[in-house]
Amino acid sequence: MAGIEVSGVARAFGDVHAVRNATFTVEPGHVAGLIGPNGAGKTTLLLMLASLLRPDAGTIRVAGFDPVTDPAEVRARMGWMPDLLGSWASLTVREALVTSARLYGRSTDAARARADDLIGLVDLDELADRPTRVLSRGQKQRLSLARALVHDPEVLLLDEPASGLDPVARAGLRALVRRLASEGRTVLVSSHVLAELEEMADQAVYLSGGVTAAADEIERAARTARDWRVRSLDPERLRTALDAAGWGEVARIDNLGAIVPLASEEDAAQLIAHLIGSGVPISSFAPAVGDLEHVFLDLSRNGEEDA
Numbered sequence: 429m430a431g432i433e434v435s436g437v438a439r440a441f442g443d444v445h446a447v448r449n450a451t452f453t454v455e456p457g458h459v460a461g462l463i464g465p466n467g468a469g470k471t472t473l474l475l476m477l478a479s480l481l482r483p484d485a486g487t488i489r490v491a492g493f494d495p496v497t498d499p500a501e502v503r504a505r506m507g508w509m510p511d512l513l514g515s516w517a518s519l520t521v522r523e524a525l526v527t528s529a530r531l532y533g534r535s536t537d538a539a540r541a542r543a544d545d546l547i548g549l550v551d552l553d554e555l556a557d558r559p560t561r562v563l564s565r566g567q568k569q570r571l572s573l574a575r576a577l578v579h580d581p582e583v584l585l586l587d588e589p590a591s592g593l594d595p596v597a598r599a600g601l602r603a604l605v606r607r608l609a610s611e612g613r614t615v616l617v618s619s620h621v622l623a624e625l626e627e628m629a630d631q632a633v634y635l636s637g638g639v640t641a642a643a644d645e646i647e648r649a650a651r652t653a654r655d656w657r658v659r660s661l662d663p664e665r666l667r668t669a670l671d672a673a674g675w676g677e678v679a680r681i682d683n684l685g686a687i688v689p690l691a692s693e694e695d696a697a698q699l700i701a702h703l704i705g706s707g708v709p710i711s712s713f714a715p716a717v718g719d720l721e722h723v724f725l726d727l728s729r730n731g732e733e734d735a
């Protein structure tokens with residue numbers, strides 16, 4: 429299998445153990461979200477995958493190659509979008525992309541054609557002939573994504589790609605990432621916006637304190653009680669019905685309605701049936717956080733307790 433394979437990877441900076449034990453795989457055609465609190469080691473891990481930083485221990489394969497012993501093979505097959513674009517400020521958007529394509533060995537004509545395609549793909553047509561220094565943060569992000577795609581890589585590493593993007597550009601990014609995966613590429617994308625990852629990722633890699641969570645930990649976290657938000661046109665009646673059914677003690681009432689921790693979807697189904705049966709006019713009933721956020725919060729809570 430090509431894709432991404434990481435096993436027992438560690439990297440320290442002096443006495444800071446940024447990544448201590450990372451193990452996961454992402455298969456071709458899949459999008460994996462890389463999730464973790466600030467300082468968890470996400471960027472350090474991505475830099476090692478991108479062959480820009482050497483691991484102290486463990487093994488990495490990107491598109492089947494080892495970034496330590498075969499960095500050129502990895503770079504030929506991997507596109508890297510850093511969290512901040514270091515750009516050639518005086519070049520125009522088009523020149524920056526043509527130069528990148530030339531650096532990957534394309535002829536001048538092929539590089540120009542590729543730059544044109546990418547400018548259209550990331551919607552920078554109107555800015556194509558402006559110097560990159562005038563771009564806004566979100567526009568720079570789009571240029572950075574285009575640059576990561578310049579050599580048509582089979583593995584994409586995206587570090588916070590949505591930061592600075594407006595809602596329309598974010599939707600465009602999600603669609604583009606899904607399309608790239610449907611063409612058989614492997615994508616690893618770090619983000620703090622979990623609702624967004626929810627919509628584009630097939631799997632999640634949780635990193636905390638430099639260690640990836642094991643499958644059984646993730647399963648356990650996914651099964652713990654989660655908060656559901658209940659909204660009603662008649663909050664008073666909602667409160668009375670929750671009390672009557674014995675949920676009053678655990679429910680948290682606020683000005684939007686109530687938040688009730690429920691152990692399973694079955695409990696959720698029972699509660700909504702009860703509320704409607706009691707004549708409460710329910711206007712919305714849904715998990716308060718998405719699946720990824722629920723697991724992330726539970727793992728973080730447990731990590732803190734263990735610490």
Ligand SMILES: Nc1ncnc2c1ncn2[C@@H]1O[C@H](COP(=O)(O)OP(=O)(O)OP(=O)(O)O)[C@@H](O)[C@H]1O
Nearest residue numbers: 441444445446464465466467468469470471472473
């Ligand atoms: N070059 C470096 N020298 C020393 N310490 C570093 C270096 N790079 C990262 N670190 C430390 O390693 C840890 C992990 O940093 P990293 O940037 O990988 O985290 P992150 O998960 O990407 O964080 P964030 O979500 O805030 O971007 C942090 O404690 C950071 O201070």
